[in-house]
Amino acid sequence: MASPIVLPLTYQPSLSAYTASFSVSSSPFRGIVDTGSPFLSVRAGCGRRWEPPGGAFDFGCYNNEGTVDPNLPDTVEQFGSNVGPVFWRRAPLKLSPSSESFPSVAFGAINSSLLSSSNGGGVFFGLVKSVAPGIRPSLLSEIGASSFRLDLRDASPSLTILPSPPPRPPLPAPLKFYDLRRYNAPCFHYAARVSSLLLDGSPAPLDRPTYAILDSGCTGLLLSESMYRPRLARAAAVRRTPRSAAVTFAGGLTLVAGGRGRPPLLALPVPIPWFGRRGLDRPESAPVHVISLGLAFLNGTRLEVDADEMLGWVTK
Numbered sequence: 001m002a003s004p005i006v007l008p009l010t011y012q013p014s015l016s017a018y019t020a021s022f023s024v025s026s027s028p029f030r031g032i033v034d035t036g037s038p039f040l041s042v043r044a045g046c047g048r049r050w051e052p053p054g055g056a057f058d059f060g061c062y063n064n065e066g067t068v069d070p071n072l073p074d075t076v077e078q079f080g081s082n083v084g085p086v087f088w089r090r091a092p093l094k095l096s097p098s099s100e101s102f103p104s105v106a107f108g109a110i111n112s113s114l115l116s117s118s119n120g121g122g123v124f125f126g127l128v129k130s131v132a133p134g135i136r137p138s139l140l141s142e143i144g145a146s147s148f149r150l151d152l153r154d155a156s157p158s159l160t161i162l163p164s165p166p167p168r169p170p171l172p173a174p175l176k177f178y179d180l181r182r183y184n185a186p187c188f189h190y191a192a193r194v195s196s197l198l199l200d201g202s203p204a205p206l207d208r209p210t211y212a213i214l215d216s217g218c219t220g221l222l223l224s225e226s227m228y229r230p231r232l233a234r235a236a237a238v239r240r241t242p243r244s245a246a247v248t249f250a251g252g253l254t255l256v257a258g259g260r261g262r263p264p265l266l267a268l269p270v271p272i273p274w275f276g277r278r279g280l281d282r283p284e285s286a287p288v289h290v291i292s293l294g295l296a297f298l299n300g301t302r303l304e305v306d307a308d309e310m311l312g313w314v315t316k
Helices: 139-143 225-233 235-239
Strands: 005-008 010-012 017-024 027-034 041-043 075-079 082-095 101-110 124-126 147-151 158-162 191-199 210-214 221-224 244-249 254-258 267-270 289-293 302-306 311-315
Touching: 017 124, 027 041, 101 139, 191 289, 221 225, 225 267, 225 289
Parallel strands: 027 124, 041 101, 210 289, 221 267
Antiparallel strands: 005 158, 010 017, 017 027, 017 082, 075 082, 082 101, 147 158, 147 302, 191 210, 191 244, 221 289, 244 254, 302 311
């Protein structure tokens, strides 16, 4: 890419997500802006009705745009409890409203069987750059991007994609992202070490290294089962999930969600499938805790990520 690209974002209440516009072979699409996944994807199989709570949303519909790349065979993927095919293709890409276009970019066409009735499934505008060997190429690597800025601080949210590293401010100190691919993660998530986690004002036991993924593609707080299941041993935790959370990173930055004057927090358990490849899928044997911080934490902030040096800055 030759110069920075600024994309205005639209908040979709029915998805509780921000979306960006783009076109593939001149066909228009929208995708959920996702700092937790690497791929550009579009919706296929549009004959099947899909309508999220709160009203229908038009992602666009894949109609065989692009060409087959013999190095990118189709795959069968699992998103949550849904399993279905993903068709990998290459096509010209234009990011709206920028005039810059890219002649051949890999993308995945997501079959409707992978779409949940409650969210956008895998229809993502992914912003994770580095992936593990054997994983499909990321959007940022395909377009030659080095960094990005996700600004959710005001009524005009935007995403800026840059061909070079962002300027490094003297303060605050950057978040250092840790490579969870050592635990068989499929990509180099924007995951920073957590020093403390308060749930409803009470410290959560961090009995092993704990990493928080900055994930604009989800809404609330996702806790790995290694952290969530012990809560079920306490009667109060069985009755409800946490209503507020405060996450403090090793560098001192604290992000807060829920609580008085804030939107309610949704906290859910999530299995970490990569651990199972090493026989570490049981909560008691998981080597680390992994949590994901969604828009409940990121709304009202500006997130800048150097996707090559794996450093991040969050400004409130």
